[in-house]
Amino acid sequence: MTCRWLLSVVAASLLSLFAAPGSSAQSPREIHGQVVDATGAPVAGAKILLGGVEQSKTDAEGRFAITVSSTNAPLTAVFGGLHASVPSPTGTDLHLVLIPATIDQSATVTATRSSVEMGIVAATVETLSSTKLYEYPALTLDERLRQHAGFELFRRSSSWVANPTSEGISLRGLGSTAASRTLVLSDLVPLNDGFGGWIHWNEQPPETIDAITLASGGGSDLYGSSALGGVIDIVPSRPGTVLASADIAGASEDTSNYSGRADLRHESTSALVAGQSFRTAGYTIVAPAIRGKVDVPSNGHYQNGRVELARTLPREGRAWLTGNLLNEDHGNGTPIQTNGTRLWRYIAGDDWKAGSHVDGRVRGYGSNEGYRQSFSSINAARSTENITRLQRVRTQEFGVSTDAAYHFEHVALIAGGDLRDLRATDFETPYSAGAPTGIQDTSARQRFYGGFGEIVAEHHGWSGALSLRGDEAANLDTNAIVRSGTKPQTLTRTPDRHEAVLSPRLGISKQLPARFELHASVFRAFRTPTMNELYRTGQVGQQTTLANSALLSERATGIEGGAHWTSPRSLAALQATYFWTEINRPVSTVFQSGTATSTTLLRENLGQIQSQGAALGAQLQPGHGLSLDFGYQYAHAVVTAFQPQQTLVGLWIPQVPRHTATGQLRYHHGPGSFTLAARQSGRAFDDSANTFELHTFFVLDAYAEYRVHSHISAYLSFQNLLNRSIETARTPNLTLGTPFLAQGGVRLNWGRN
Secondary structure, eight states, X not given: OHHHHHHHHHHHHHHHHHHXXXXXXXXXXXXXXXXXXXXXXXXXXXXXXXXXXXXXXXXXXXXXXXXXXXXXXXXXXXXXXXXXXXXXXXXXXEEXXXXXXXXXXXXXXXXXXXXXXXXXXXXXXXXXXXXXHHTSSOSSHHHHGGGSTTOEXXXXXXXXXXXXXXXXXXXXXXXXXXXXXXXXXXXXXXXXXXXXXXXXXXXXXXXXXXXXXXEESXXXXXXXXXXXXXXXXXXXXXXXXXXXXXXXXXXXXTEEEEEEEEEEEETTEEEXXXXXXXXXXXXXXXXXXXXXXXXXXXXXXXXXXXXEEEEEETTTEEEEEEEEEEEEEEEOSSSSOEEEEEEEEEEEEEEEEETTTEEEEEEEEEEEEEEEEEEEEEOTTSOOEEEEEEEEEEEEEEEEEEEEEEEXXXXXXXXXXXXXXXXXXXXXXXXXXXXXXXXXXXXXXEEEEEEEEEEEEEETTEEEEEEEEEEEEEEEEEEEEEEETTSOOEEEEEOOEEEEEEEEEEEEEEEEGGGEEEEEEEEEEEEOOOHHHHHOOEEETTEEEEOOTTOOOEEEEEEEEEEEEEOTTSSEEEEEEEEEEXXXXXXXXXXXXXXXXXXXXXXXXXXXEEEEEEEEEEEXXXXXXXXXXXXXXXXXXXXXXXXXXXXGXXXXXXXXXXXXXXXXEEEEETTEEEEEEEEEEOOEESSTTSOSEEOOEEXXXXXXXXXXXXXXXXXXXEESTTOOOOEEEESSSEEEOOOOEEEEEEEEEESOO
């Protein structure tokens, strides 16, 4: 009922937007203001554009004055690669702070799949700049994203010690399993693992990331499968002028981290080379009270590399080729339990423009991946360990993606399509008493293709977007070969399955006086089960999860509505968003059997889950180099229907806390900077029956950096300063998150800000 009511309100509002009269009897008025950089210094010579047309330039004090007639087009300040925008200037005295254009525009690109700016985006979008990512006390990218309230990996641990199969993302309290219910992109290319749906957080060297945009709420209307909880867009750093940078760091737990980047440019051609090497002895993840002889530190190492060759084209076009390599090995806390990944990814892209009103993007991409994992059984005293299974997975991926936008002064039309083809083979060798007992090999193929259309418009402070996408998801060519002991080999063919899905979305926003903004949206989204969920048995700790080839796709319906306020000089900003998402047929794990030392689960479609709550945010800039960021999420996430086990109805979704809160205090003064970060997570449960409780935790981290020379900076970072215990899982044995960790390093920069 609520969803239908909101849909009617949103539809009526959007119709009124297009039905509004084409002209207004407003008299011309003067708008003046000042343009400053991130330090507050005035910027002279910045271009002032209204609706994309240059009106003026700032004077020596960064000030400007223009006359505005009846139009309410966006006002933009541009200087070099910096950018600031006001969707619909209602005041007469503006204060514009320039930031890198790629960072500011990434929010629009992620939310609308275009660079067209048509008023306020009707979505909850947060962009973390490279500065916020670098100056956050963390070792890996997923840890840096925890400054966004509500972001968490499936098992509350970090990718530098976690099993990759537990690195799915939870946003909006929707939880995850091995697969992520959030789609991760980089430059329109999906990064979710083609076989398992988890994320390879260590795939890119940190110097190659300009910013990260988190768009919460369903995104299947533009991006297709997996975008139930939202879309995370990793904005890559492009090759620039001649530069070089390096980061050399060491940390406790016998950890080392080295990374670097070099750029070259000659006329219209540029190149980038970057890489990283990380190694840690890790820590013992099993709780001290139950550790035994088999428990060893969960160690790991990874190396990654990136090469990009780019060429600028006429009419602001650009074409490029990118290659990426990841080599990763993990010890999962015992001598036998290990895993490794080797991933090659390649991307070809073209950004083009045809005149002043048409632009578009084309991407071709692919990947080859090898993944291996070993499993074991451990006795009750945790003194002996026996191998139970070896797995090797080979995955190949190929995809094409394209979109184009045709924009007028107040309306833009956007359309595009995607094709993604995945082929994988899972080789499994069961063991008993230390000897192989047969084979269980499964080969399969998944194919996704879809297209979308979108209308984006703005008029007199109103803006809106209406989009619709159609997808076909197919499971094809599934063959299972099984041989047990001396029995004859059997071949089982699974019939092909095809599924067609429509994903609509409707959103509206309104710019109000006194710098208030309102937004509301309603959407449908979906996620197709991965080949890992359909065909592969997995194990984390002593918890074994069985595959289920009969799983159906998850379907979500959601609504969001919120408000945003910014103070006159952008010294403070407040956001509040209500969200409600209902997922039918969610894939979860249901208890099958258990002992004192192990638990067996089965992947099943639960019936229905629901997450509703609120997300709050505040940003304060009192001056003198001080800034504060706060975030809070309340998520009431429960099972609302499951016919086979009625006892699950009303229980919490696994690994989803009701309350999460984050806060960062940042201080910049001259050559020095300091960040104090806090994170609080409420209690959660590790299983669908809500038997294994994970207690609440509070973590305090700190980061400090000082520029000792124009090209050299030194930094210190401390995680979990209070050395609190973070319960990550009970499988059924309790495992813990990152203990106190100290890191120190030096950054070298030539030609890079």
